[in-house]
Amino acid sequence: DIQLTQSPSSLSASVGDRVTITCQASQLITNFLNWYQQKPGEAPKLLIYDASHLETGVPSRFSGSGSGTHFSFTIRSLQPEDVATYYCQHYDTPLFTFGPGTTVHIK
């Protein structure tokens, strides 16, 4: 089974900072890697699909990149409303795996 590792597990940054989270897969997974945002007390929300495609309605400060086994998720300019836990997720026929999550705090 493919395992997903996220780093860091948590981070604190200032408003306006550039924040990057990485997701490492234990095997090649092409570009079938998605990113979700989960704010406290809320359901997860899809932000990025297929590694780099921004979901409709999601602010452009969010972006994703990568392929193979190494993927990145970036918030270009951190905003207070971005406080959340971010999960990567992969599909490997027919199974779905979520990464352990990265919690983003504001300094």
Added chain:
Amino acid sequence: QLQLRESGPGLVKPSETLSLTCTVSGGSITSNNYYWGWIRQPPGKGLEWIGNIYSRGTPYYNPSLKRRVTISIDTSKRQFSLKLRSLIAADTGIFYCARLVSESGGYYFDSWGQGTLVTVSS
């Protein structure tokens, strides 16, 4: 706009069976590109995929839960359901239903219900 809503008991006893239903509104449950899934989240922990079902196909389950899980769909009621048997305390958590989009080889959960908290306790 698509909406999904989970319903079911909030408290279930150990060894019993949990039954949850997800009702879909504002969109088709039989579209070719959509599957329907369940994901759970233990308190303070991460997300765990439980399984998916297609409107006209075979359900797929997380191997770690496969022996205890059944997912079914009733398109006439625009509902899909989860049964989780032989409950233990570790099954406590928030259960989410979600729409799974299949597009160009990729799959992603694009719409989620608000989640329902299930506590396993005697």
